[in-house]
Amino acid sequence: MTGEPILEVRDLCVDYGLGDRAVRAITDASLTLHRGEVLGLAGESGSGKSTLAYALTRLLRAPGVITGGEVRFHGRDGSLDLLAADAAALRRVRWNQISVVFQSAMHALDPVARIDAQLTDALRAHRSGLTAEQRTGRAVELLRLVGIDADRLRSYPHELSGGMRQRVMIAMALALDPEIVVMDEPTTALDVVTQREILTELMRLKDELGFAVVFITHDLSLLVELADTIAIMYAGRLVERGPARELFEGPRHPYTVGLLDSFPALHGERVRMEGIPGSPPALTALPTGCSFHPRCPFALERCAVDFPPTATPAGGSAVRLAACWLHEGGRELPAPLARSLGSTL
Structure with missing residues (x-):
């Protein structure tokens, strides 16, 4: 079902703030993500799910500080310690090999830029050899991949439904054929029908393209049928993890x-x-x-x-x-x- 480890997290610790006023948000988190696997992170709001995901991708905003641990990425270009990597190494990895679908597509998309400009931005930055025509062709391909007609390329985000905006976010994350896609509650605020359509589309794409997924949600019922492995977080700690079906049928x-x-x-x-x-x-x-x-x-x-x-x-x-x-x-x-x-x- 899954392959060798692609991401290994060991004893990761994250604080908000410095010195005596620092607050420990993540304590000794250890996880392993395998190739082709869907790893679900579940827990109530404020349990540390998003903080953990943004820390391991080095996207954590101030005053968040990584204070300990190791995050090792085994990508197609070799192994890399993400916590020790410099800015140039991170730029090569981000979006190119590890991409993120941010929470709430309504706010993650630039409201004053057309969809085509936002889809081709990563291509322009990481595939400088592509012509404008080739970038547009790839944007069309990406939209079709997530079930959106090419005539939506010239639309602004406000002209799309919530489900379509979320599909655009997924298309952007897949633009450079990443090996890992981190999804931070990608179906929040969507109705159950649209939610089901997007999750079905996501699983189809994962099977077709072969990437691994870190799926963050507060809804454990979603992960039961979606994830291969589930990790449960509470107050900044991982308190249980295991195969999804096993955890569902026999919680410990x-x-x-x-x-x-x-x-x-x-x-x-x-x-x-x-x-x-x-x-x-x-x-x-x-x-x-x-x-x-x-x-x-x-x-x-x-x-x-x-x-x-x-x-x-x-x-x-x-x-x-x-x-x-x-x-x-x-x-x-x-x-x-x-x-x-x-x-x-």
Whole structure:
């Protein structure tokens, strides 16, 4: 299904601000993205998903500061440490090998520039040998690739629907045949029909062109059928990750259980939605121990004191990881965490 690693993130840490007033936004994040894989990042708003994605691509804006870790990209031109790369090396990689579909196409597109100018901008910067006619031809090809007629090239963003603007953003990201596409909530504010069309188109393009995807969303239900691997974030930490189907059928962290129980099943009996009590903590005042313990229905005394290590829970495959004290010592697990693989939600 997937190939060798193309992006390896190890112990990445990100702060906002400097000195005594710095706030830790990402703590010791480690991930591996394989060629052709869709890696989903899920969690509530403010959990650190976008910060993690922009940090590993070195697009993090001030006052964001990367304070530790390693991000290694294994591209077609060799291996590169993205955190140690200079401006020239980053320019060669960005958009050319790693591209981004930014959140909210309404604001990501330049409102006073026509679509053709915005599509050919990356071609002009990275393919200087192309003529104007060749760049226009590539722009037409890109629009058709995402299901938009070529006569829309001369349109302004406000003349397109929300779904069409999002498709233009995807076309821009694919302009230079990148190896990785980072998608930051690309279907936000779209109706469910348009959302489904865009996701279907995205999967078709991924299979056709062979790029890997980092897909960021707060909607875990999207990732169940979209992603190969899912990583769950809470308060700046990765608390669980594993194969999408395995995580869906047998969650091993109480926060993941809460996220899965926050959307209704399409089949079966009607049940009362429970959700997750409380709100995510402020990064300036994180609880001691496990950050989730004030909201966790299964919290132990130790959860309020020590943050649990990330380890493979019992009954999971070798690639399953969860950070929860409930999996230590062979204790009997609460029923939601003991859910066997192959069961239904």
